Amino acid sequence: MNFLTLTNISKTFGNTVAVKDFNIVVEKGEFVSFLGPSGCGKTTTLRMIAGFELPTTGQIVLDGEDITFTPPNRRNVGMVFQSYALFPNLTVAQNIGFGLRVRKMPVQEIDQRVKEMLSLIHLQQFGHRYPYQLSGGQQQRVALARALAIRPRVLLLDEPLSALDAKIRVELRSEIRRIQQQLGITTIYVTHDQEEALSLSDRVVVMKDGLIEQIGTPFEIYNFPQTPFVASFVGTLNVLRAKVLDADKGLLSLEGQTFYSSEPLKQVRNGDVVSVAVRPEIITLVGGGAELNQLNCRVETVTFLGSIVRIQVRIAETMLFFDTFNNPHLVLPQVGAPVTIYFPREACLILELTRE
Amino acid sequence: MRKSRLWSWFWIFIGTLYFVVPLLATFEFSLRARKGTLSFLAYERVFKDPAFWKSFGFSLELAVFTVIISVLLIVPTAYWIRLRLPQLRGAVEFITMLPFVIPAIVLVFGLIRVFSGPPLPLTDTYFGTTALLVAGYVVLALPYMYRSIDIGLAAIDVRTLTEAAQSLGAGWGTILFKIVFPNLRVAILSGSFLTLAIVMGEFTMASFLVGIKAFGPYMSLIGQNKTYESSSLAIISFILTWAFIGLIQLLTRGRAEGQMAGAR
Numbered sequence: 017m018n019f020l021t022l023t024n025i026s027k028t029f030g031n032t033v034a035v036k037d038f039n040i041v042v043e044k045g046e047f048v049s050f051l052g053p054s055g056c057g058k059t060t061t062l063r064m065i066a067g068f069e070l071p072t073t074g075q076i077v078l079d080g081e082d083i084t085f086t087p088p089n090r091r092n093v094g095m096v097f098q099s100y101a102l103f104p105n106l107t108v109a110q111n112i113g114f115g116l117r118v119r120k121m122p123v124q125e126i127d128q129r130v131k132e133m134l135s136l137i138h139l140q141q142f143g144h145r146y147p148y149q150l151s152g153g154q155q156q157r158v159a160l161a162r163a164l165a166i167r168p169r170v171l172l173l174d175e176p177l178s179a180l181d182a183k184i185r186v187e188l189r190s191e192i193r194r195i196q197q198q199l200g201i202t203t204i205y206v207t208h209d210q211e212e213a214l215s216l217s218d219r220v221v222v223m224k225d226g227l228i229e230q231i232g233t234p235f236e237i238y239n240f241p242q243t244p245f246v247a248s249f250v251g252t253l254n255v256l257r258a259k260v261l262d263a264d265k266g267l268l269s270l271e272g273q274t275f276y277s278s279e280p281l282k283q284v285r286n287g288d289v290v291s292v293a294v295r296p297e298i299i300t301l302v303g304g305g306a307e308l309n310q311l312n313c314r315v316e317t318v319t320f321l322g323s324i325v326r327i328q329v330r331i332a333e334t335m336l337f338f339d340t341f342n343n344p345h346l347v348l349p350q351v352g353a354p355v356t357i358y359f360p361r362e363a364c365l366i367l368e369l370t371r372e
Numbered sequence: 373m374r375k376s377r378l379w380s381w382f383w384i385f386i387g388t389l390y391f392v393v394p395l396l397a398t399f400e401f402s403l404r405a406r407k408g409t410l411s412f413l414a415y416e417r418v419f420k421d422p423a424f425w426k427s428f429g430f431s432l433e434l435a436v437f438t439v440i441i442s443v444l445l446i447v448p449t450a451y452w453i454r455l456r457l458p459q460l461r462g463a464v465e466f467i468t469m470l471p472f473v474i475p476a477i478v479l480v481f482g483l484i485r486v487f488s489g490p491p492l493p494l495t496d497t498y499f500g501t502t503a504l505l506v507a508g509y510v511v512l513a514l515p516y517m518y519r520s521i522d523i524g525l526a527a528i529d530v531r532t533l534t535e536a537a538q539s540l541g542a543g544w545g546t547i548l549f550k551i552v553f554p555n556l557r558v559a560i561l562s563g564s565f566l567t568l569a570i571v572m573g574e575f576t577m578a579s580f581l582v583g584i585k586a587f588g589p590y591m592s593l594i595g596q597n598k599t600y601e602s603s604s605l606a607i608i609s610f611i612l613t614w615a616f617i618g619l620i621q622l623l624t625r626g627r628a629e630g631q632m633a634g635a636r
Contacts, residue, residue: 068535088538099529101536105554114550115540159536166540 018077019044019202020065020170025074026226027060034060036226038074042204047196049205049213052223053249058206061223062172065204067091079169094163098175100155102147108158109134109143115166133161136195153184160192164199171196171203177212189216210250214238222246244291244367253293254336255367260288266361268292271332275309278361291367294359299338301327301349303358310358315349329357395610402603414600418608423590431578431587434502435571438509439564442517445510447560450521451552454530468518471511476576483508484580495581505581509571516570517563524559561623565616573609 020042027035035057042048050058063069065076067088076084083091102111109130116126134140137157147155156176163171173192177185193216196203207213213220214234222229222237222245230242241247248255258268258275263284266277277292284290303310313329313336321339325348328337338357340346349355405413418424453460471479483504487494494500530552537547553560578586584593591609595602 066535066539068538088535089541089543091539092541093539095536095539097532097536099532101529101532103533103536103551103555104528105551105557114537114542118541118546162536162540172539 017044018042019046019079020204021075021077022061022065023075023077025061025064025071025076027057027064027069028072033226035064035071038228040221040228040231042202044202045200047193047203047205047216047218049207049217049220050223051207051210051213051220051250052229053208055225056223057226058208058221058223059174062174062204062206065170066093066095066172092166092169094166094168094171096156096159096163096171096173096176098178100147100152100159100179102155102159102162104147106146107143108139108145108147108150111147111158112143112162112165114162119166129165133165136164136198137161137191151184152180153188156180156188157191160195164195164201169202171201173203173205175206175208177207177209185212192216214250222249224249241365244293247293247365247367252296254296254299254338256292256294256334256336257289258292260284260286260290262286263288268364270311271334273311273331275311275364276361277364277366281366284366293365293367294336294363296326296336296338298363299336299357299359301340301355301357303356308358308360309364310356312354312356315351315353315355318348318351329355395607398603399607402600402607405600414604415608417598418594418601418604423584427585427587427590428572430582430585431572431574434506434509434586435568437506438513438571439567441506442510442513442567443560443564446514446517446521446563447553447556448548450518450525451530451548454522454525455534465518465522468514471514476508476512476574477580479508479511480577480580483577501581505577505586508577508581509567509574512574512577513563513567513570516566520559520563520566521556524556527559528555558623562620565620569613569616572612 018041020040022038022040025035025038026033038057038061040048050061052058060069064071065078067083067086071084074084075082078091078093102108103114106114112133113126113130116129121129130143131140134143137160139154139157139161142150142154142158147158150158156179160173160176176192177188180188189212192205205213205216214237217234219231220234220237221231224245230237230246232240232242237246237250241250247253256270258270260281261267261269261274263281263286266280268275268277268290281290311331313331315327316330316335317326317328319326319328320342323342324339325342325346326337326339327349328335330336336357400410402414403410403412405411405417449464453464484495486492487500487504488496494504533551533555534547537551542550573588573591574586575588575592579589579592582589584590591602591605594605
């Protein structure tokens with residue numbers, strides 16, 4: 017069921033195009049993340065859904081109602097900000113109950129709802145405290161409870177974890193997902209952190225320069241990026257400049273060695289140079305099987321990172337790296353030693369073409 | 373290290389003398405109303421004078437009205453400028469500083485000239501003249517009040533707080549009176565007490581518009597005619613000013629800390 021629909025949304029500020037031709041249909045109860053670098057238009061899009069910005073063109077429909085020009089205070093949309101935005105003059109309980117008091121709900125119901133919310137965020141004992149008496153993580157949980165207390169039709173989160181330290185961020189991330197699933201609330205989450213987007217979302221919208229690059233599940237976004245930008249922005253990559261030897265067979269050449277892509281190369285001629293991306297986690301030192309590509313190289317560095325070991329290898333002028341899981345019986349290759357690396361044909365993503 | 377510390381104390385001592393000696397001298401002089409002995413006779417006379425209480429009450433009333441009008445005028449203006457018209461901030465700051473540049477005498481003559489005849493002959497009536505004086509005081513208080521409130525607004529993330537309140541369903545009235553005003557309490561108090569102190573001692577505008585009915589002209593009259601009482605009035609006025617400043621400190625202590633931390 018279409019719950020939130022953005023159709024042909026664009027937004028310009030003077031001569032700057034912040035968002036262009038943005039289209040998405042969000043299902044009820046779905047968790048969608050807008051992912052992209054600074055200035056890609058993700059926050060502007062969120063602010064248009066919240067009503068803080070008006071679209072230059074396009075339409076926003078929420079639960080069958082056209083809210084494109086509805087003032088923000090009449091949308092019944094909950095918003096969580098990066099800077100928490102708790103009212104400093106109100107206690108935690110008063111902050112959570114603010115939206116309910118605005119709605120002139122009976123006092124007893126407000127108290128009841130505030131208690132429920134405090135219990136939902138596990139801060140039952142903190143109702144009488146003021147925001148400045150809480151840690152950053154606690155403040156953000158209160159902000160979340162405040163946004164949820166009004167039972168909004170959509171929950172919007174604008175980089176809610178950016179101001180928190182790494183450990184709290186991971187904790188609160190799972191908390192947000194737990195609460196979202198528990199309440200079944202439709203959620204739009206803005207972030208520049210790919211790990212957050214991939215771990216939280218049902219679907220991810222990757223944006224660049226105001227345009228949607230790709231919409232898909234985290235699995236699709238990571239494993240089947242449709243544009244070079246998505247491939248490079250989501251996850252880490254080795255980028256190999258390879259020459260096309262036989263486009264129909266997908267045969268490529270790198271520094272005199274050959275390897276295959278899984279499919280015939282389209283819109284590419286023999287002799288073209290293409291950028292091929294290979295995810296580091298797919299490369300191994302253990303080979304076998306005709307379907308695996310193999311390249312001979314020399315070990316440059318071996319970096320121990322605790323749970324994983326990162327190995328950097330060189331093929332003439334091309335550098336590649338890959339990770340292997342640490343275990344006590346692991347035999348690490350020596351720096352300078354020749355090794356053979358293996359990766360499946362399907363792991364080769366063609367990013368861009370250079371015609372010579 | 374020791375030498376520089378010595379110099380510090382030396383300059384503190386000189387500074388203290390500079391401020392305290394005239395004050396002590398005035399105080400000591402105000403106690404000499406009864407010949408040959410020190411007494412509070414001058415203070416007794418001042419406090420027993422009905423004109424003192426009348427003028428004090430009148431000026432206090434004017435000060436309270438000035439504060440109320442200033443707050444109601446400046447808080448929404450400064451808030452709106454921060455929220456929607458930040459490009460106008462420079463121009464508005466310049467305008468609020470004008471009372472420092474334009475002398476009060478020029479302002480009061482301007483007011484009398486404009487409002488002594490049609491279309492708004494305010495100086496013809498008691499209420500009109502008093503209202504005119506309050507309006508003049510609002511202008512005089514503008515730099516202090518606007519500065520305090522603008523600094524207060526800078527300490528809270530007013531845009532995000534506004535948006536948070538809007539997303540929770542609040543309209544402009546609720547945002548102003550439930551969020552903006554309470555979070556500016558410290559700033560408003562600071563501006564209010566400064567305004568109060570200024571209005572209580574103001575002489576130029578009051579003397580031209582209402583004469584000795586106001587506290588400033590009354591103090592000036594006493595200074596011209598009664599030697600010891602004028603010194604005692606100077607001390608009373610000084611104590612009043614410090615009391616207001618003390619009140620600012622007292623009321624803003626702790627709350628300011630909370631407000632700043634909460635606004636992080």
